Amino acid sequence: MVEFATAIWDDGPSSDPYEPDKAKIRAWGTVVESAAIKRTIANVQAQSFADDVDKINVLGFPYQRASSEPQHHAKVQSADGKWFEYVDAYPSNELFKEIASSDTQALEWFIEYLVKRRTAGFVTDDLNVNNAAYIGTNNGGFPAPERVTIYGAGGKINSQAIGYTLTLEGLFCPRIEGVEFVGTSDADGGVYNAADPQTGIYLNHCSMPQVVGCKFSKFSGFPIWVDRNQPATRHQGAVIERNNFIDCPFDPLVDNQACIFLGDNGEYARIAFNTMENCPQFVRAIGGANSMVLFNIIMGSNVTDTTADNNKGLIFFNAGPTNEGKITVFGNEINHNETNIWAINIVGSGASDTRKNSNNISDNKILVHGSTTGAEMIRVVNFNKNTIKGNHLRSKNTAPPGYVIWLDNCLENSLEGNNFEEYGDAAVRLFNGSTVLEDGNTFENKATAYSLASASDKIVWRTRRTVTVRFDSAGALASGCDASNLGWSVSKTGTGTYTVTHNLGAAFYTVEAMPDGGSGRVAATRNANDIAVSVFNTSNAAVDAAVSLVVHAWDTYTRPLY
Incomplete structure (x- = not known):
């Protein structure tokens, strides 16, 4: 029981617009001092008013006269047919908990009210949602575009069942900011339901949906699911930024678990300045073309796979049904993830019209990644002309297997200014005719910088590389020269003749040849796999002598210079 009219105030005007003076109250005549108001207040007939x-x-809560029946549930009607509706400059969900039959219904009515009134509201009280709360073009009949803004103000939205917690559909620029969403890790008996994952917010057919500054925890599926943005192209993708994802459980039998899921046509998403800790994957997308993943902190993945899994990734964009590629992954801190999944995994379908949709993976720090399980960090499949630039890549796993960067069926990739430390088999692995334009990368172990799977995999040196070769008269390679660190060798084949064996794989290089001390003449003949060296004295007779070579290489090779 609650007070409908709680008191008769003193004579005279009141400063509160909802507390008129005593004279006016007497004039109403029929107002009762106290009336019983049930929780289903939307159906209550109020007393007659002047x-x-x-x-x-x-x-x-403040109500005011409406000219017609309001198209939401926060309304009352007097006995003589007058309508009054809830009106507050800063509406909260508190009233709706009073008038609805459940917290799920309260959440629906609250958001519906915000949409109808075209205003923003605050979640001040906790809501325990035990089935899907839905607001959209099919609820109440209001047409798109409509928009809604929800702010967190101390209240939580607790998901107590498998499935969607809150669905927003067909809205223009819905914004959810500062709200805490809590899943139930043991929902559905503690078993992850792959057909119906536990999802926090499901944004379907929305234009420019925004989720900003929220906290998500304990979800077994996707805290945020974005599907079929409207339109699917141009600038109307989701904005997901400054959120915190923490403690979402991992199911080893299921691939599709992630903090953020971009579904069918979830394009042009902007995912920035978020943090993830103790969750399986950060972003998982089907297509997700033209999306950007920027300046996020991704740490402590709880994936426990012990074998390499190419169907996962902390940032994973898979082939899409209509569009794919053109992904930007920039400035992320991806640290201390003891998993055997890729840090960044971008996979295309291989269709000829999408292979040209190149991706940009730059200025990321991936440190101490898979130090106990593998060194896999960046993988790109079926896209050409990708830019992989300025990344700091430190696996802390020096034992095979493990490749830091894996390029499969990718032509003309720009690989510039990356720093590779503590890796397993090789820093870069090329497959299926992949080519790399190499410039300014640094490798802790140059001998294992590149691994090429076939003769069709190539490296193009954008800046000229110089290799020094020095050997004595017996053909012994000097320990201080570059060649001694690159696996090159020298053999003496006769008087004054030597063979320098290299791993360039082609004759596209130049050689400067000279005696290493003393006088005479040195001739060098370039071959695909070696350099034939002949030494002559001033009388043009063949002699054994120490030689110094400088090799300049800058063209395409089927084997790496490093």
Whole structure:
């Protein structure tokens, strides 16, 4: 029981617009001092009021006269047919918990009210949602575009069942900011339901949906699911930024678990400045073309796979049904993830019209990644002309297997200024005719910088590389020269003749040849796999002598210079 009209105030005007003076109250005549208001207040018939009454107080909340029946549930009607609706400059969900039959319904009515009134509201009270709360073009009949803004103000939205917690559909620029969403890790008996994952927010057919500054925890599926943005192209993708994802459980039998899921046509997403800790994957997308993943902190993945899994990734964009590629992954800190999945995994379908949709993976720090399980960090499949630049890549796993960067069926990739430290088999692995334009990368172990799977995999040196070769008269390679660190060798084949064996794989290089001390002449003949060296004295006779070579290489090779 609550007070409908709680008191008769003193004579004289009141400063509160919802507390008129005593004289006016007497004029109404039919107002009761106290009336029982049930939780289903939307169906309550209020007492008759005087014609000049425009504002009343219901359950402690302000209502005002409406010209017609409001198209939401926060309304009451007097006995003589007058309608009053809840009006507050800063509406919260508190009233809706009073008038709805469940917290799920309260959440629906609250958001519906915000949409109808075209205003923003605050979640101040906790809501325990035990089935899907839905607001959209099919609920209440209001047409798109409509928009809604929800702010967190101390209240949580607790998901207590498998499935969607909150669905927003067909809305223009819905914004959810500062709200805490809590899943139930043991929902559905503690078993992850792959057909119906536990999802926090499901944004379907929305234009420019925004989720900003929220906290998500304990979800077994996707805290945020974005599907079929409208339109699917141009600038109307989701904005997901400054959120915190923490403690979402991992199921080893299921691939599709991630903090953020971009579904069918979830394109042009902007995912920035978020943090993830103790969750399986950060972003998982089907297509997700033209999306950007920027300046996120991704740490402590709880994936426990012990074998390499190419169907996962902390940032994973898979082939899409209509469009794919053109992904930007920039400036992320991906640290201390003891998993055997890729840090960044971008896979295309291989269709000829999408292979040209190149990706940009730059200025990321991937440190101490898979130090106990593998060194896999960046993988790109079926896209050409990708830019992989300025990344700091430190696996802390020096034992095979493990490749830091894996390029499969990718032509003309720009690999510039990356720093490779503590890796397994090789820093870069090329497959299926992949080519790399190499410039300014640094490798802790140059002998294992590149691994090429076939003769069709190539490296193009954008800047000329110089290799020094020095050997004595017996053909012994000097320990201080570059060649001694690159696996090159020298053999003496006769008087004054030597063979320098290299791993360039082609004759596209130049050689400067000279005696290493003393006088005479040195001739060098370039071959695909070696350099034939002949030494002559001043009388043009063949002699054994120490030689110094400088090799300049800058063209395409089937084997790496390093």
